[in-house]
Amino acid sequence: MKVGYLLPTRDQAVRGDHDLERLVEQARRAEALGFDSVWAGDSPLTRPRAEPLLLLSAVAMATHRVTLGTAVLLPALRHPILLAHQLATLDRLAGGRLIVGMGGGFPSPGTEAQFTAIGVAFARRVSRLEESIEAMRHLWSGREVSFTGRHFDFHGVRLAPTPARPAGPPIWLAGGGEAALRRVARLADGWLPYPPQAQTYARERAAIQQSAARAVTPALYATLCLDGDPERARRRLRVSVERYYNASLEAVEAVQAMFAGTARAAADWLRFYAEAGARHVVIRLAADDHHAALEDFAGLVLPLLQMEGAA
Numbered sequence: 001m002k003v004g005y006l007l008p009t010r011d012q013a014v015r016g017d018h019d020l021e022r023l024v025e026q027a028r029r030a031e032a033l034g035f036d037s038v039w040a041g042d043s044p045l046t047r048p049r050a051e052p053l054l055l056l057s058a059v060a061m062a063t064h065r066v067t068l069g070t071a072v073l074l075p076a077l078r079h080p081i082l083l084a085h086q087l088a089t090l091d092r093l094a095g096g097r098l099i100v101g102m103g104g105g106f107p108s109p110g111t112e113a114q115f116t117a118i119g120v121a122f123a124r125r126v127s128r129l130e131e132s133i134e135a136m137r138h139l140w141s142g143r144e145v146s147f148t149g150r151h152f153d154f155h156g157v158r159l160a161p162t163p164a165r166p167a168g169p170p171i172w173l174a175g176g177g178e179a180a181l182r183r184v185a186r187l188a189d190g191w192l193p194y195p196p197q198a199q200t201y202a203r204e205r206a207a208i209q210q211s212a213a214r215a216v217t218p219a220l221y222a223t224l225c226l227d228g229d230p231e232r233a234r235r236r237l238r239v240s241v242e243r244y245y246n247a248s249l250e251a252v253e254a255v256q257a258m259f260a261g262t263a264r265a266a267a268d269w270l271r272f273y274a275e276a277g278a279r280h281v282v283i284r285l286a287a288d289d290h291h292a293a294l295e296d297f298a299g300l301v302l303p304l305l306q307m308e309g310a311a
Contacts, residue, residue: 227261
């Protein structure tokens, strides 16, 4: 199982710290510590943070090996011509190391307000997401293309540069439940959900496999808080999650994969998802000191995962 690190863009912004070089240095350090990928989240208004594609452009120039990804991008907020152009340029900068994690936007009053402010109908976000994927894959071909859909209509458009890879960067979709799983199977190169239970993950992964139109990489988005004292870890997780989401820990962990406890227990918890089929996990660390948390995870959990993978 590959292990990725989510840059703490939201956590840093919540504290009023907008030093983006610090985030780039975190990415450099994650690469040096042996992580397989580095990711950035997207939410311009609901949970404000640094713009992910601009940040990942800087990370692309500061790193050499790690995969770069968005966890997750909201394409429905953008026009597909402009987004395809940005992603193609970023994939070139990264030398073909980009994965585009995408989602429709979790239904909540804050997310709906974000769409309203930008002038996009919240109820149409999923159909805009699907149409954007189709349009961007045409645009990444390098040919002159035309497209007519429910939301977008353009004719005789050619983008340059094209992405580093002929088919464009892989697109991973978030989501669980019947409709989302059908969408993943039909459109995606990868699946990036966050189910709280590994059993749910295994069941939904099997459903995707049964109907997928292409090979789909099974991934996982997970939040962890490490501490030698599990009760203290739980308290720290609560502070971090409630500050991040402006919602109770109980509400968030009911829908998201979250863990608080020791390094050994964290490795065991992640192993359950690996046994359920996860092949790439994106780790969000719940912490006040993200430098120390990154070092702790790399020093205490990564070796356990690598040992188990080798076995």
